[in-house]
Amino acid sequence: MMNVLRKEMLHPVWSIKVFPSQDVIREHPGAAKLAAPTLQAKDVTDIPAAFVADPFLVRHGTGYYLFFEVLNKATGKGDIAAASSHDGVTWKYEQVVLTEPYHLSYPQVFLHEGDYYMIPETVGAGKVLLYRAVEFPYRWEVAESLLDGRYTDPSIFQYNGKWWMLGGARGRQLHLFVSDRLEGPWTEHPQSPVIRENPNVSRPGGRIIQEGNRLYRYMQDGEPYYGSSTRMAEITVLTECEYAETELGIVLEGSRKEQDWSKDGMHHIDQLKLEEDMWMVAVDGHYFEREPYVRWKLRRVGAKLARYIKR
Numbered sequence: 001m002m003n004v005l006r007k008e009m010l011h012p013v014w015s016i017k018v019f020p021s022q023d024v025i026r027e028h029p030g031a032a033k034l035a036a037p038t039l040q041a042k043d044v045t046d047i048p049a050a051f052v053a054d055p056f057l058v059r060h061g062t063g064y065y066l067f068f069e070v071l072n073k074a075t076g077k078g079d080i081a082a083a084s085s086h087d088g089v090t091w092k093y094e095q096v097v098l099t100e101p102y103h104l105s106y107p108q109v110f111l112h113e114g115d116y117y118m119i120p121e122t123v124g125a126g127k128v129l130l131y132r133a134v135e136f137p138y139r140w141e142v143a144e145s146l147l148d149g150r151y152t153d154p155s156i157f158q159y160n161g162k163w164w165m166l167g168g169a170r171g172r173q174l175h176l177f178v179s180d181r182l183e184g185p186w187t188e189h190p191q192s193p194v195i196r197e198n199p200n201v202s203r204p205g206g207r208i209i210q211e212g213n214r215l216y217r218y219m220q221d222g223e224p225y226y227g228s229s230t231r232m233a234e235i236t237v238l239t240e241c242e243y244a245e246t247e248l249g250i251v252l253e254g255s256r257k258e259q260d261w262s263k264d265g266m267h268h269i270d271q272l273k274l275e276e277d278m279w280m281v282a283v284d285g286h287y288f289e290r291e292p293y294v295r296w297k298l299r300r301v302g303a304k305l306a307r308y309i310k311r
Contacts, residue, residue: 010288010289010290011050011288011289012051012227012264012265012286012287012288012289013041013050013051013286013287013288013289014051014052014053014071014227014284014285014286015037015038015039015040015041015051015052015053015261015262015284015285015286016037016038016039016040016052016053016055016066016068016282016283016284017033017034017036017037017038017262017282017283017284017285018038018039018055018057018066018085018088018089018091018280018281018282019033019034019038019280019281020088020278020279020280020281021033021271021279021280021281022277022278022279023277023279024209024211024216024271024279025232025251025252025269025271025279025281026216026232026248026251027249027251028250028251028252028253029281031255034255034262034283034285036261037261037262037285038091039052039055039066039068039083039091039093040052040261041070043083043093044070044081044093045093045095046095046096047070047072047073047074047079047096048072048073048074049070049071049072049073050071050072050073051070051071051286052068052069052070052071052081052284053068053069053071053105053267053268053284053286054068054069054105054106054107054268054284055067055068055268055270055282055283055284056068056106056107056108056109056207056270056282057270057271057272057280057282058109058110058111058116058272059272059274060116060136060137062086063084063085063086063087064084064085064086064088064272064280065082065083065084065085065109065137066082066083066084066085066091066282067080067081067082067097067107067109067118067137068080068081068082068083068107068284069081069104069105069106069107070096072099077102077103077104077124078103078104078105079096079098079099079104080096080097080098080099080104080105080107080118080120081093081094081095081096081097082094082095082097082137082138084137088274088280094137094138095138097137097138097139097140098118098120098131098140100122100124100125101124102122102123102124102125103121103123103124104120104121104122105120105121105153106120106121106152106153106154106204106268107119107120108120108154108155108156108207110156112182115132115133116132116133116136116137117130117131117132117133117143117182118130118131118132118133118140119131119146119154119156121151121152121153121154123150123151123152126148126149126150127145127146127147127148127149128145128146128147128149128151128154128165128167129142129144129145129146130142130143130144130145130146130182130183131143143183144183144184146165146183146184146186147165147167147177147186149169150169150170151167151168151169151175152167152168152169152203152204153167153168153203153204153205153220154166154167154204155167155204155206155207155208155217156182156208157207157208157210157215159210159215159238160238160239162178162179162180162240163178163179163180163181163182163186164176164177164178164179164208164238165177165178165179165186166194166204166208166217167204168202168203168204169193171193171196171197172195172196172197172198172199172202172203172222173193173195173196173197173202174193174194174195174201174202174203174204174219175188175189175192175193175194176188176189176191176192176193176194176243177189177192178240189240189243190240190241191241191242191243192243194243194245199221199222199223200219200221200222200223200231201219201221201231201233201247202219202222203219203220203222204217204218204219204220205218205219205220205230205231205267205268205269206218206230206268206269206270206271207270207271208235209271211273214234215234215235215238216232216233216234216235216248217232217233217235217245218230218231218232218233218251218268218269219231219232219233220267220268221250221267225265226267227264227265227266227267227286228253228254228264228265228267229250229252229253229254229265229266229267230250230251230252230253230266230267230268230269230283231247231248231249231250231251232247232248232249232250232251233245233246233247233248234246234248251269252266252267252269252283252285253265253266254266254285254286255285260287261285261286261287262285262286262287263285263286263287263288264286264287264288265285265286266283266284266285266286267284267286268283268284269281269282269283270282270283
């Protein structure tokens, strides 16, 4: 009954910013570096895009690629797209590179033993899937099913000769898994879930960063609403038996400036080390757009119908 009485809905419009940094991001980078977005929905040319979010960077040859979620207006689900750059400053939208019957987001791409791999969020599949590039960056195929379960924003990294993966789960939990090989088998850590019932720090918000012997992880703060800010923690103990971290505070948040692309929040960060004292950083941010409730409802119904017809 309450939905019938609603006159309008608020929905986030996400955009992406890429900028240089001399160090790992441990605090807010400053308004000047976030002045204008690098990539927006209007830059997407092959599908009707509501927003772009969850950026991940990778170096390829002498250039760079950016992988990210595009929310497809026609289907109401996320697809994975790519943009390219020769210098990290000017970016060109390429195309959608991965689409599935279910929602995709958070496309962490990395190079391992000569091949490019991607682990996107695939909650709709009920498992964590590892994709391998058949033709980088445009064609990907499933190489392995790593885990069964609905884990949000799975974040993979190597440390001390092991592969590790953090993933959010229902109940505001953060789960930890370990493996000797990328392809598995993966085993849940004895302390997992390493975080329970905490909406501020339980959901991953970007790639795990190792700088020297220090490990940093970023997380989405789900309060006072989803996508409000990005927090940072240092992982201080990581063995097959133990896990501990120390929270370092908020590093990204909404500007609260009217008409700003990131006015209402920021929830993701990725960082690519180029050389000593030189990093390339990709973040996302959003503002809330108001839409009449009736139009929003019709759009949702249309997207569900489109998915049904496609099946």
